[in-house]
Amino acid sequence: MESQLDPADALYSQEIPAGEPWVYEVLRGQTMRIVDLRGNQAADTLFYNAHDYADRYSAQDTIREQGNIYLTTGTRLISTRGTHLLTITADTCGRHDTLGGACANESNMVRYAIDKRHMHACRSSFLKGLMDWGRGMEKRDITSNINFFMNVPVTPEGKLSFEDGISEPGKYVEMRAETDVLVAISNCPQLNNPCNAYDPTPVQVLIWKAAGN
Numbered sequence: 001m002e003s004q005l006d007p008a009d010a011l012y013s014q015e016i017p018a019g020e021p022w023v024y025e026v027l028r029g030q031t032m033r034i035v036d037l038r039g040n041q042a043a044d045t046l047f048y049n050a051h052d053y054a055d056r057y058s059a060q061d062t063i064r065e066q067g068n069i070y071l072t073t074g075t076r077l078i079s080t081r082g083t084h085l086l087t088i089t090a091d092t093c094g095r096h097d098t099l100g101g102a103c104a105n106e107s108n109m110v111r112y113a114i115d116k117r118h119m120h121a122c123r124s125s126f127l128k129g130l131m132d133w134g135r136g137m138e139k140r141d142i143t144s145n146i147n148f149f150m151n152v153p154v155t156p157e158g159k160l161s162f163e164d165g166i167s168e169p170g171k172y173v174e175m176r177a178e179t180d181v182l183v184a185i186s187n188c189p190q191l192n193n194p195c196n197a198y199d200p201t202p203v204q205v206l207i208w209k210a211a212g213n
């Protein structure tokens with residue numbers, strides 16, 4: 001589903017370079033768009049209630065509430081305490097993953113090779129972004145995440161597979177904050193699986209003010 005919002009009206013616009021983190025507060029009623037500028041780029045994302053960081057995005061609660069494992073227009077993003085954090089209001093990609101988790105130095109070693117350990121990974125980017133944010137968050141605050149634009153189909157037998165992306169240049173996903181949220185994005189630096197087409201690229205974030213404000 002396409003959005004009616006015009007980028008020229010956005011109150012905030014920022015390009016996140018390939019492999020970099022981005023942490024920002026989105027206020028209740030505001031709409032945030034993430035644009036896959038060059039296509040096939042995974043944007044690993046964490047959400048927290050801006051007034052209580054212990055209340056954060058829960059993949060399990062979100063999946064159970066909607067009865068579906070894929071995220072798209074209409075999905076309500078639910079927290080560990082049942083808070084309705086955001087609603088996906090537009091989506092031209094059509095499918096986003098919340099089962100695959102964020103890549104880590106440890107999983108790079110286990111999945112690919114011991115010598116991949118040093119390679120830059122999302123969990124390190126999240127840690128850097130949250131520590132730079134400077135409100136006391138640390139490694140234990142990095143819990144379940146969404147991989148926007150990432151294609152992780154589940155087979156009828158329940159098997160997970162990391163597939164080539166279905167996103168293309170300019171595809172976007174948009175969500176309205178239902179409460180004040182802290183958003184942390186790791187623009188995934190992964191080079192060992194097809195989630196970034198082996199070539200990490202920038203994404204763009206746009207934010208519009210709340211309707212009626």
Ligand SMILES: [Zn+2]
Nearest residue numbers: 103122188190
């Ligand atoms: Zn990653």
